[in-house]
Amino acid sequence: QVQLVQSGSELKKPGASVKVSCKASGYTFTTYAMNWVRQAPGQGLEWMGWINTNTGNPTYAQGFTGRFVLSLDTSVSTAYLQISSLKAEDTAVYYCARCSWEENYFDYWGQGTLVTVSS
């Protein structure tokens, strides 16, 4: 069965970096794109961007350029989200979610990773 398993919660200080992983199983990793979605405490869902799992080419949503980097390691079917220069407002749950190339709705989601930024 399809599974997206994310790395565990992180507590970071402002200015630090964090790298969240999303390991896929149950399907061929390169046949679906991988998306990242942010959900700040008590807030809605915000699409951050996606990465082409064939080429490794990322596309970022407005507001998620510069400090946010999407990457892959196809040898272990894993996608990554790295955030640098962390700010308190980056505190959120981050989800990975896959979509097909033709139909870009999200049929499977990771369990979410809570990133807390606090001094």
Next chain:
Amino acid sequence: DIQMTQSPSSLSASVGDRVTITCRASPGISNYLAWYQQKPGKVPKLLIYAASTLQSGVPPRFSGSGSGTDFILTISSLQPEDVATYYCQKYNSAPWTFGQGTRLEIK
């Protein structure tokens, strides 16, 4: 970018009620619309895609309709387990924008 506007932002209904949630896209998006359910503290779950196609395993009391700019998610008979926040999402072209969500409670 296309804006997705849901209404209402919250609602309270009784068990057995028919519930409708509206999502408006501006400009239109054909039928490239999905609905998700997020129960408190849980991961979002795909309910409907292509505006009206029920995802496998989703109870048939859920249905979707609409095309172009106006879409509706309907729960034909509200159940206690339907307490959640519901989000629409457009996917005709990037960015895959979500609506702001509709919080559904039991009266």
